Every structure is written in structure tokens, then in C-alpha cells.
Amino acid sequence: MKKIILVLFVLFQSLFAIEQTFLExxxxxxxxxxxxxxxxxxxxxxxxxxxxxxxxxxxxxxxxxxxxxxxxxxxxxxxxxxxxxxxxxxxxxxxxxxxxxxxxxxxxxxxxxxxxxxxxxxxxxxxxxxxxxxxxxxxxxxxxxxxxxxxxxxxxxxxxxxxxEPVNETDSIAALLKNGSFFFVLGFFFVAGLALSLTPCIFPMIPILSSIIVKAGNKEEITPAKGFFLSLVYVVAMALAYTIAGVIAGLFGANLQVALQNPYVLTVFAGIFVALAFSMFGYYKLELPQSIQNKITRTTDGKEKQGVMGVAIMGFLSALIVGPCVAAPLAGALVYIGQTGDALLGGLALFVMSVGMGVPLLLIGLGAGKYMPKPGGWMDSVSKIFGIVMLAVAVWMLDRVLDPIYVMWLWALLFIATGLYLRMYQHIIAQLITTVIFIYGVSLMLGALSGATNPLEPFSKFTSAKGVAVSQNELKFSYVKNLKELDLAIKASNKPVMLDFYADWCISCKELENITFKDETVMAKLKGFTLLKADVTENNDDDKALQAKFGVVGPPALIFWDKNNKEIKSSQIVGYKNAEDFLNIINKHF
Known part of the structure; x- marks a missing residue:
């Protein structure tokens, strides 16, 4: 496998005719x-x-x-x-x-x-x-x-x-790639991938892979070996997608993952998940045209090839569209590739990191083979439940495209419909669960009628006193659209400045917004700052220029200046940080 990976990267380098002619x-x-x-x-x-x-x-x-x-x-x-x-x-x-x-x-x-x-x-x-x-x-x-x-x-x-010397976490990782031994670098990035596997970046892929295994279980019994193999195909395809997108971003400055986060692509992909959901409900079968199936099945392992190809395609697309998260290890690898043109080591580091991120998915596949019900009536019920999960993934993706109030309505309808749909199960525990789901769906609908947009707080508009208090305590950001507006805002400030790179499709950005920036200690600290936000959702020329100015490969990223308008590079933050880690970084300088 190692030799195959090396050959792939050599071919990839030759494909783009990369010449190592840079001066020392x-x-x-x-x-x-x-x-x-x-x-x-x-x-x-x-x-x-x-x-x-x-x-x-x-x-x-x-x-x-x-x-x-x-x-x-x-x-x-x-x-x-x-x-x-x-x-x-x-x-x-x-x-x-x-x-x-x-x-x-x-x-x-x-x-x-x-x-x-x-x-x-x-x-x-x-x-x-x-x-x-x-x-x-x-x-x-x-x-x-x-x-x-x-x-x-x-x-x-x-x-x-x-x-x-490297002045922040991203630069430190880029320096590690330059100076570290080959195996130490790969080991470091694998461990970094394991850490990233515990973040929301990887969570949406869990139901996707699970539904693939469930779908396969409708046709044949899933053994632990079969479940692990399907997961491995998915993870390797996901890792290849991350690697190719990362190498392209590092070499050419064109972030393929970011480019695919536009409303049209996300809407089409959400539609695919809706189609998969109704397929799992049993309304129809999603299969390749018969003529193509006949060509594939002429070989002895035709059916296996057909299934493996579908899993690989799903893993590849999931990495590009479902989980575009930026963290310090990814940013460090992209900086290293951009500075040195070394797509081989940088790409291998990204591949190993992606495999580390996929470890939970491999465990799911291994466990599915042990605990998955045998083909029969049970599998039909499991398929329907995962059909509902596919609809939830579709709504989650549309959250990046639609107005929050519309997304609130979609969540309400999904939970209400799920509660009604699952009433067919007569077991008392199933009845209790479906009742809770239905009540929560009604709560979301009432919240949507009141103008609430947070599914976790559907009654926020009804608790007006609490709503006012929250509003008063929220951090206030001023938006900047280009370098000129940013420069003017920094010069006009007599306080330290924080610039937040944000995008609607960025999962970690919303973590920062709803967790770290809601922490009371963090809010108290940032009250003494001028807070600026650059919304790079559209990824237009102004957005790209802003990111290029500070070497930002994608949101979230936080840039700081002191009260004398001097950028403090060692405080730059890439990716999600919890309140404690965030304060540890900025307290060193402010």
C-alpha cells in the first residue's frame, strides 16, 4: 500500500509538471x-x-x-x-x-x-x-x-x-514538515487526524457510512470483515479527496473544498441525500443502468466491484462537500506545500491525517458486522430509520444555503413527520421515543412561528427577558468586505483588534460563535477589543485577497493586532479552539 501511495503522488506531481527550481x-x-x-x-x-x-x-x-x-x-x-x-x-x-x-x-x-x-x-x-x-x-x-x-x-x-522562528501553531507545523524526520512527520499527522476525528467535521460522515452498510445488509449478511472492508474503501476514498484538494490548494491557491461550498452544489448534494432517503424507505431502487451493470457483472467479481465503486464515490464526495473543516495541521501542511512545492511529503501528511480522521468510521464498519441484524424484516426497519437520518443530513447541508428561519421549519417538519411515521412500531419504548420526537417537532414549529432560528432553543423568543439579556451580552462584530475597509477599521481603532474569518458553510466557525464566543470569560476579555468579521462565504476576489494577505487557507481563522495597530502573528488562531485554549493564546499578548 505504501508503494502504491508513493507512485500515486509521483504521478500526480508529473501530471502538473511541478519543477523544483526555486532559489534557496x-x-x-x-x-x-x-x-x-x-x-x-x-x-x-x-x-x-x-x-x-x-x-x-x-x-x-x-x-x-x-x-x-x-x-x-x-x-x-x-x-x-x-x-x-x-x-x-x-x-x-x-x-x-x-x-x-x-x-x-x-x-x-x-x-x-x-x-x-x-x-x-x-x-x-x-x-x-x-x-x-x-x-x-x-x-x-x-x-x-x-x-x-x-x-x-x-x-x-x-x-x-x-x-x-515559527510564530504560531500553523507555522510551527509547517516547520515540522520542513525539519522533521519522514516517519515522525507521518506519525504526528496521524495523531492529529485522530484528534480531529472527535470534532464535528467527521460527524456527518457517520450516518452516511452507516446507511451504506445498512443498504448492503439488505442484500447479504454483513460480517465484521465485510463491514470493515466497506468502511476502509470509504475512508481511503475520503482521504484521497482530502489529499488531492489539499495539494491543489497548496500548489495553486485554489481550494477545491471551498469552491464546492456554493449554494448550487450544496443544494444538488442535499437532493441526492433526499433521493437516497426515499430509496431506503423502499419507494424505488437506486441502481446503475442495466446496460452498465451487465458490463460490470461479466467478471466474476462484478457485483463486488459495483458496490465498492459506489462506496468509494460516496467517500470521495463526502470529504469534498460534507466536511470542509480547516484546522492547524491542515493549514500547516498547505503552507508547507505552498512554500516548498513538495507535494509528495505534504500530500502524504494530509493522506495520513485523513486516515486518522477516519478511524471512528473504520470502527463503525467493524462493529456493524458484529451487531447488524441479519437480512429480513429487521433490516427493513433499520433501513427506514437510516432513511430519516439521510433526510436530516440533507437539512443539515441546506443550513449552509437557506435562511435560518426556513431551516427551522424544515427541522420542525422532519421531526413531526418522523414522530408520525414511527408510530407504526407498537413496542412501548418505541412509542415513548416517537412521542418525544413528535413533541420536539411541535416545539420547533412553535419556535419557527415566533421567529426563533436556533433548533436548540426553540422558545427563545417567548422568554423575552432572557432574550434581551442574551442580546445585551453578545459580542458585537463589524463586518469588513475588503482589504481597504479592514485597513481603515484597524487604523480607526484605539484598542486591540480581532479579525474573525467566517463562512456560512464552516462548521468550526459556528462552534466558535456558539460555544467559545458565548463563554462569559471570553466575552469579558473581548469587550476590550475592536471586533471585526470577514464573511468569506462567497469566496469572491475580495475574500481571496483578504485570506491571501494573512496566509489564511480557509475559515475559521482569527487575526490579532495590538492597540498600536501592529499585527501579533503569534496570536493567530486557525480552526476551533475552546474557551480555555483561546484565552491561553491571547492572554500571552493582551
Missing amino acids: PDEAFKPKFTQEKDKLLFDLKLGKDIYLYDEKIKIFILKPIKEEITKEITLPTPVPYDEWIVQFNDISIEIPFSLLQSKIDSPTYEIQVQYQGCSKKGLCYAPMKQNFNLDTTGSATLKSNAVINAIEEDKTPKVNVEVE
């Missing part, structure tokens, strides 16, 4: 400090097809005081390029001693220049720093000569060249 950092950027009589010069030569982000060029005095002096230094005139302002040519920066002495009178200084650049071929390098210990006394001329004669005497003044 020391080839792309060649810095040099030169100390003259009354000034310090910083020269930076750029490699072929390399450019610098103009806004990333920063100049600081580090010692004896720390102060930024960028705005008081004359920089070369930048040019626009692909929605950015950049420097295409080698740069030379003069730092006059008089400027340094106007800040603080001292014979010695430590100067730092920061910058970040990219290649036109699609690779962006990590931010870099260059430090220089400057002595403005009579020995200045000697130090300048040391630079000139460095090759002959090997007395080059020590220039501290360093690449920034």
Missing part, C-alpha cells in the same frame, strides 16, 4: 551592511524573479533602545504587482548616524532590517531579519575597510542573519 533563501536574498563615516548602508541584492513586499521592509534600532525608524528612512519607490505593492529591484538603504543620534545619543547601536519576499514562480519565503552592531566612534573607518577586505583577511563584521 541565501540565493534569493544577498544582504550586506557597509559602515561609512556618517552613515550605515544596507544593500540587498535580489535573485532572479524575486521581489519584496514593500510593507514588510522595516528598520529598527534595537539597542540601546528599541524604536522603529522605517518612516524616517528613504526607501526606493515601489510598484504595484498582483494586488500588492512590491520592490522588484535591488535595494540600497541609507541610515544616517544623525538620525540615530536624534533618537538617543550613543556611540554604539544595534540595527535590524526586516523584510520578506516571494518568487514570481509562486513560492513565498519566510520573513527574515538582518542585525548589525554599529560603532560610530573613530573606529568606523576601520570597520568599513574590514567589509571591503573581507575576502582577503576573513574579518567580515559579524552580521546576524536569521529566519524568523
Whole structure:
């Protein structure tokens, strides 16, 4: 299996003609400090097809005081390029001693220049720093000569060249991929997948796989081996979908999963689940055309192939459309692929992570073979119950498309219809369960009539006092639609700023909204922030530009600035965090 996976990735790389021709950092950027009589010069030569982000060029005095002096230094005139302002040519920066002495009178200084650049071929390098210990006394001329004669005497003044350490969880994982051993990386991502399997990202796939096994059980007895095999086919197809979508996103910046979260695709897929539901109710059979079935069944294992292909297709589509969750391990892998072009290791990491996410599904398949009723009357009842579950999945998907009040009505109708439909079972426990389901459906209908939109709180509009209290305690976000609006909002704030990347189809976004941001301690902390929200549901050009600006591969993501409008990269959060983890991160800086 391992050899097969390696071959698949080699073929995938060759398919897209990926060429590893990127310059190493020391080839792309060649810095040099030169100390003259009354000034310090910083020269930076750029490699072929390399450019610098103009806004990333920063100049600081580090010692004896720390102060930024960028705005008081004359920089070369930048040019626009692909929605950015950049420097295409080698740069030379003069730092006059008089400027340094106007800040603080001292014979010695430590100067730092920061910058970040990219290649036109699609690779962006990590931010870099260059430090220089400057002595403005009579020995200045000697130090300048040391630079000139460095090759002959090997007395080059020590220039501290360093690449920034990873500043947040995503960057740390990307660094792990770059520096970790092959097997350690794969082990880490498998464990990360196991952790993600406990999040709502994977939950919708449980009823989908269960219904597939139930459907197969109508035709033949499901043994533990058969149940596990069907689950394995589903999980491997799901993992391939995650991997292919991730590699494409990393290499080309086009997130296939995000692209499929549009209303038309989601509506069609919801319709497919409705069709599957009525098939499980027994109204008709969903099968391939007879002519295709005849071609498949000409081989001895035709029926098995037909069933396996359907399971694989369902697993592949489920990964792309049902569970588009972004978490730090996924984001780290995409950043690594984007920076290095290494689709092989990055893709293998994503594949292993997806298999880890699928472990609960494998256990379900294994257990189904042991506890699934044998074909007969019981299986018909089980099929009908899973038909109802398929309708619930359809409503859950439409929640990303429709107005919340319409979704509330759909949930009400589904629960009422389920309560009535299951009344045919005469067992007292079944009667009790169906009565509870029916009452809850009626409660949802009353809630919908009152204007409530949360199925978990159908009577929120009737408890007006509580409703007012909740409204007063909710966090208030201002929406920004593009980079210009974001920049203006940040500059207008005299408080720390938090930007929340959100989308209607994002499961983890709603977790943050309804769990973390409803926590009293979190709300108290964020009352001192200017809260901004970027709704990237439509994934239009402005949405993509906002995400590209901060290296966000998809929502949810939280970006922070201090009260001086400086971005705090180490506080960046990707994916869902509970209240405790959220506070642990931001309390380090605010």
C-alpha cells in the first residue's frame, strides 16, 4: 500500500509538471551592511524573479533602545504587482548616524532590517531579519575597510542573519514538515487526524457510512470483515479527496473544498441525500443502468466491484462537500506545500491525517458486522430509520444555503413527520421515543412561528427577558468586505483588534460563535477589543485577497493586532479552539 501511495503522488506531481527550481533563501536574498563615516548602508541584492513586499521592509534600532525608524528612512519607490505593492529591484538603504543620534545619543547601536519576499514562480519565503552592531566612534573607518577586505583577511563584521522562528501553531507545523524526520512527520499527522476525528467535521460522515452498510445488509449478511472492508474503501476514498484538494490548494491557491461550498452544489448534494432517503424507505431502487451493470457483472467479481465503486464515490464526495473543516495541521501542511512545492511529503501528511480522521468510521464498519441484524424484516426497519437520518443530513447541508428561519421549519417538519411515521412500531419504548420526537417537532414549529432560528432553543423568543439579556451580552462584530475597509477599521481603532474569518458553510466557525464566543470569560476579555468579521462565504476576489494577505487557507481563522495597530502573528488562531485554549493564546499578548 505504501508503494502504491508513493507512485500515486509521483504521478500526480508529473501530471502538473511541478519543477523544483526555486532559489534557496541565501540565493534569493544577498544582504550586506557597509559602515561609512556618517552613515550605515544596507544593500540587498535580489535573485532572479524575486521581489519584496514593500510593507514588510522595516528598520529598527534595537539597542540601546528599541524604536522603529522605517518612516524616517528613504526607501526606493515601489510598484504595484498582483494586488500588492512590491520592490522588484535591488535595494540600497541609507541610515544616517544623525538620525540615530536624534533618537538617543550613543556611540554604539544595534540595527535590524526586516523584510520578506516571494518568487514570481509562486513560492513565498519566510520573513527574515538582518542585525548589525554599529560603532560610530573613530573606529568606523576601520570597520568599513574590514567589509571591503573581507575576502582577503576573513574579518567580515559579524552580521546576524536569521529566519524568523515559527510564530504560531500553523507555522510551527509547517516547520515540522520542513525539519522533521519522514516517519515522525507521518506519525504526528496521524495523531492529529485522530484528534480531529472527535470534532464535528467527521460527524456527518457517520450516518452516511452507516446507511451504506445498512443498504448492503439488505442484500447479504454483513460480517465484521465485510463491514470493515466497506468502511476502509470509504475512508481511503475520503482521504484521497482530502489529499488531492489539499495539494491543489497548496500548489495553486485554489481550494477545491471551498469552491464546492456554493449554494448550487450544496443544494444538488442535499437532493441526492433526499433521493437516497426515499430509496431506503423502499419507494424505488437506486441502481446503475442495466446496460452498465451487465458490463460490470461479466467478471466474476462484478457485483463486488459495483458496490465498492459506489462506496468509494460516496467517500470521495463526502470529504469534498460534507466536511470542509480547516484546522492547524491542515493549514500547516498547505503552507508547507505552498512554500516548498513538495507535494509528495505534504500530500502524504494530509493522506495520513485523513486516515486518522477516519478511524471512528473504520470502527463503525467493524462493529456493524458484529451487531447488524441479519437480512429480513429487521433490516427493513433499520433501513427506514437510516432513511430519516439521510433526510436530516440533507437539512443539515441546506443550513449552509437557506435562511435560518426556513431551516427551522424544515427541522420542525422532519421531526413531526418522523414522530408520525414511527408510530407504526407498537413496542412501548418505541412509542415513548416517537412521542418525544413528535413533541420536539411541535416545539420547533412553535419556535419557527415566533421567529426563533436556533433548533436548540426553540422558545427563545417567548422568554423575552432572557432574550434581551442574551442580546445585551453578545459580542458585537463589524463586518469588513475588503482589504481597504479592514485597513481603515484597524487604523480607526484605539484598542486591540480581532479579525474573525467566517463562512456560512464552516462548521468550526459556528462552534466558535456558539460555544467559545458565548463563554462569559471570553466575552469579558473581548469587550476590550475592536471586533471585526470577514464573511468569506462567497469566496469572491475580495475574500481571496483578504485570506491571501494573512496566509489564511480557509475559515475559521482569527487575526490579532495590538492597540498600536501592529499585527501579533503569534496570536493567530486557525480552526476551533475552546474557551480555555483561546484565552491561553491571547492572554500571552493582551
